Amino acid sequence: QVQLVESGGGLVQAGGSLRLSCVASGRTFSNYAMGWFRQAPGKDREFVAAISWSGGNTYYADSVKGRFTISRDNAKNTVYLQMSSLKPEDTAVYYCAAVLTGIPSSQYDYDYWGQGTQVTVSS
8 A cells, every 4th residue: 555645735926836755655665656647626536747756757747848847756755746837727625646557648657646735725
């Protein structure tokens, strides 16, 4: 089992920045690729970004490319999502997830999930 706990969400004005953190415990963190997803009210959960176990490969949704950066610190069992130039449409609950195989963009391929952290961007 892998337990994931997100933090860092909050209320921010459009154009501002936030950094989300996700701390993992349980199994060996460095064995897992990690992803960030988000779910806005009334919408499906969508892929935001993913990172390989080593941090050497990263992938982003087109909607956040150039504004968000995913990174990880395996010594701290933590994955981050640095969000800049935030827009009201970025408002959602953000989830981190872990997967043992590959670096998928589909939520259905991930094995473990955190409880989510709310990000609200005001206009």
